[in-house]
Amino acid sequence: MKANYMASVAWRVGIHLFSVGVGSGLVGFGCAPAPSDASSKAVDSAFVVPWEEVEGYMKAAPSPVQVAAWLRRERVGFYREPLHDPTLAGRYSGLQGAANLGIYLTDMAYAHATGQYQVAYEYLSAVQRLASRYGLEDIFSVERLKTLDRLQDKPDSIQHLFGQYYGEVQDRLVETGQQALLRHMILGGWLESLHIVLALLGKESIDRKALSEVIFLQPHLMPLLIRLYAIDTLHSPASRQILAHLDTLNQAFKALPRALPTGPQTTVSGRTIRMVTSGGMELRPDQVKEVQKALNKLRDFLT
């Protein structure tokens, strides 16, 4: 009984925090204030989904730092043109700013992963500018930028630090009741990761299968992201619009053949689990273009 009460209290605290976060950041997309009458709250699904569940959907998408580590491992090349313009950072605020923070973090991590330190520094400046709007300026302080600068020839150390800073951003946004901003930051980061992978598929001749796998698994990830935005569509016009774009993107992913490698065969040796799959295929150029078309609608909306 006590356990149930405690779980219930924790649940309510989580919901309250999430609903506060949702209500706090509508300005960025030029939306009207959230309805505050009791009847609209009573039917709004944002008030019936536990925060733990929302958090679970949020963390299903890979972080920019993890994507960067993978791209570095795949030894992909650097291409500037798909990246977002860092000089636009000053025009964003609210939820749109949070989404672009995720986009710039991903662009910065990609530039670092491919050894483009000067470009990475430009994106770091954009990140710093946006971070100051959300009380995150100390995480990207001048001292920390200098530390990153000193470590340019030590990519593993930079990877560790990026991970640390990204973790601090997440914790800070949750601790300060800005979960709605965190949701948009994660959305922006995920979207930009896919945008970069699709751009690389249009250029890279090395291991296109590895890049294609990331696109082919999206039909499994999309339902989680859709749920993340479906929870408060009555409450937030921005969520409604994003949900519509996610639905369009989901249709584009669903139109792809089911081409994930089969298996896996799982073996355990000591503490190591190995999963070996077979098969899989490459995304064709026309399929890349179709997905890009749907993805760019959401990206254009956010940027």
Next chain:
Amino acid sequence: MRLLYLGLFLGTLGAQSSCRQLVSSCREAYMDNFSWDGRYWRAELYNNETTTIYYTFFRGLRYRLIPCGTSSTQSRPHLRLYNADNVLLLDTRQQPNQPYWELELSSTQLLMIELYYPSGEGCIALLIGYQMQEAAASLRH
């Protein structure tokens, strides 16, 4: 009644605080030289509850999965790994106890992880670290 609610609220905050400490102590003990992007999952489990985690694992990276906590019956936390089609791939309860597990994949996959205690109740958490696999050691299709 208000005192009861206040007590329960403070008790919940206390439990959350101990869960948070669990994450940092586990990280210090087992993360070693793996990178970590600050993401963790934690929950209070009661009555055979499980908590579900979705995570995208990339090929070419080696992952360290660190389940943290001890139940009221001193049970260790375990993991069930499922693929994106909900097919059970591994239950660590069928393996000798380990403080953490390392995972290598030959292809990028979205996995579902169920975190649970075989018995008892209490706070449970999962941290996932990653590092680049050496090219020679990586799994191939």
